[in-house]
Structure formats: C-alpha cells, structure tokens
Amino acid sequence: MDLKITLFFLICCSCTVYSNGKATIPSFIHLCKQSDPEMNKCILNTVTELKPNLAKGIPEIRLVPLSPFKMEKLSLKSGNNLELELTDVELGNLMSFEIEHFNMDLGTVGVELNMKFPLVEVKGKYKLKGHLLLLDLNGSGHCVINLKDVVLKTKLYGKRTQKAGKEYLDFNKCDVDIQISDADVNFENLFAGNKQLTDQTNGVLNENPQAILTEFQPMISSSFRSVILTVVSNVFNSFPVDELLPK
Template identity: 25%
Template sequence: MNTRISFLLSVFCFTSGILSSDLNLPCKVTDFICIKKFVITTRARLLSGIPELDIEPSDPLFLEEIDGDLPFLKYKFFNTTLTGFNSCVLSNLGVLNNITSLQYDLDCPKLSVKGKYEMNGKLVSLPVEGNGNFEIITGNYFVRVDYILRKYQGKDEKFHLAGENLKLKCVPKGRVKFNFENMFNGQKDLSDAVLKFAHDNWREVTELIQEPIWFACVKSYIVKMNKLLTTIPLEAYIVFN
C-alpha cells in the first residue's frame, strides 16, 4: 500500500470516529445542541492529539517561542511547556446561525507554564532583567475565546471551515506563583525583591504579561483545529437547509 493511500485510509478511519452515529451528524445549522456536542467532542480529540493527522497534543502543549513585546517590558519564553488545558471546563458556547464566528468560555482550575526565559524592562514598577529557567503556576483562570469562522473551498472542491482573527479576554481569578531563576545575573537580594513584589502583586503582574502567552497557546490550538478541518468537509457536520 503506498503512502498516499495509507494516509487517506487513516484520515477516513479518524473522520469516521469523529463523525460517529451517536453525534447525529450532520447537524442542522439551527440545532445548537448537536453543534455544541460536535465542538466538545472535537476539542477533546485535539487536546489528546491525533497521530493519524500528525497533530500533537494540546496538553501538554509545547511552544518553541513566545514573544512578549510590551511597551515597558520585553520578554521571550523558549521551549515552553504548558499543562492543565485538559482540566479547563468549556461553557457558554456560542455559534452564530450562519456559522461565521465561535465564542466560548474556559474555566481553568490550574495551569503550569515552564521553560527558558529572557527578560528586560520594568515589571510594573520594578526594573527587571535576567535569563534562565522559569515556571509560572496559576490558580483559577477565566478565558473568553472569540474567533471568526471562514468558509473556503478546499483542494477536494468541497467547502471547509477555518478559524481566524482570534480575540481573547483573560482574567486571573486565583493567586499566581512565579519563579524566574538567575535574575540580575544571580544577585539574590535583587532577585528576591522582584519575586516578592510579583507575588504580592500577582494580579497586576499577571495581567501585564498574560496576553502574549495566552495568544500563543490558543493560536496553537486553532492551527491544529484548522488542520483537522481540512480533512472534514463542512457538509459532513453542518447542513444549512
């Protein structure tokens, strides 16, 4: 069996699994319960990864680089691993009747982000600089996800959906712990002062640095979702009449 046929069979077997009879697909465009079940089922498969389509898991999620280019603070995270997405609860799912946008809330009880960092500038009001290992552990986090759904014609001459134009609203609700090693070239007194400030002002610090991290994480998920949707024609899961 050649590689192309093997790939198509693996895609067919996977798609048959997603489009199983218990989902009652395709969903009518007005059948919100059916659409919601399809979104939740698909999200679960994306979080665990889809080897048949060479889609890596989203928990743990590996990101090669996160670039935080803020007005008074510049930071980069390298070889970053985020864990905890599987525990996030999806709610308030909204899909416009013409399937042009998707919105939902995530309530995440605990997330961990760790890797390597470079940082220079002001952390709210304190000067900060350093590079080395880092870890951020959050308490409860609320995230509102909103993106456009674009319909396009694929190489199979069928219509597909793709997510784009991502918008996020992120709200840290539980205390956040920070650990950045080797700040100020290892000067312990300066490093301890910054970390104490960060922990005493965890909400303000988190709101300062959070957006590039969350955008990188959710964008990575949407890229994987779009890769999956290239294999599933729109007509297989949504009908408009």
C-alpha cells in the same frame, strides 16, 4: 531496528490515518449533523467524550496534543520598557478545562467558545529585561508562570473556501477576552544567578500578582489565541465541512 523494518512500520501506521491518500475521520468520533437543531449540544457532547483522547492528540484529525501544548516562542514588549521572551514553551494543565458556553453558526462561519481552567501552568526558557514594580529586571533561564482561575471567552471568525471541488471552513481570526484571578511566577537565574536577589525579586512579584497580570496579559492572551486557532483550524482545514458535520 533494521531500517527497512522501521520504514515498513511507519508506512503501516500512516495507513491507519489515511485511506487511498485521503484522511479519514476515526469511527470513535461521534459526528453531529448540520440539520440537528441541537447541533451545538451534540458537538459539546462529542468534545466531552473525546476529552480522554485530547491529552495525546488525535493525529487522524490533526488534533495536536494538549498535555502539554507546545509553542516555539512567545514575546512581550510593554510600554514600561519591559521585554520578555519565552522559548520552548509548554502550556500545562489544559485538560482541566470546562466549557461554559459554545455556539457555532454555520451561516456566518463563527464560533463562540467560553471556557474556564482552575490552573494553567506556563513553562519555558526566558529572557527578561526591563522594569516592573520599580524593579530593574535582567536575567535568563527557566521560568514557571502559574495562572489561577482562568476564564476565557473567545470568538472565532472564518470563511468558506473551496478545495478540490469541496467546501471547507477556514478559521483565521480569534478574539480573546481573558480574566485571571491570581498568578505566581518563578524566574530562575535573575541577576546573573544571584540566588538571594532572585528569591527576593520573585517574592516581590508574587506579592503583587495583579501587576504581573497587567503586564503579561498581552502575551497570555496570545498564547491562548494560538491554542484555540491551532486546534480549530487544523481540524476544519483537514476535512470538508460536510464530512465533519454531515447534512
């Protein structure tokens, strides 16, 4: 395609997101009013209505794609001399979420959000070294970690800020409590590609899912914290609170 035509196309696309240099909320998003005593219920209904759009993201409100949710890096260093680094990370099956509890308090600028997922799939390139279940682990390659029956309880904390004379909600902290019923892993290329040892080691790990979860929980919590904070802060940093939640 000719470069000028390509640039014109990109500019036209940009104009659907911004009007006079200002981000605009798409008309298909139902806005909830601060004065509504059922505001939290309204927000939940809006999220449910938007669920089909969440997989690919909604660029107009800086909502990143959730299917999959991509992260550059996750790292873990445990007290058992276990080091795990994941890069090019993808969290899959997030669209299976169900919201069990939601409460937003505009006075304290806080949000409580409880969710559950039947399955979350973590994929990425790994580097692993250390000890787990008396196994001496060493390897690098591709890995898949399946987390089953995930229950996530989060609390977000924010503050009101001023930008260009308008008030925004800035969410900058997220506490995460996570419970996972079961898990299985597949680390390729352990022990310099020795397939027999790799298969045996993956088998031993999968026979002891709670040991895996105990070691990996800080990293797993960090990944969900990143998802929640990214989604919420991107949206609320893009629009004044009175535009997202009109009075």
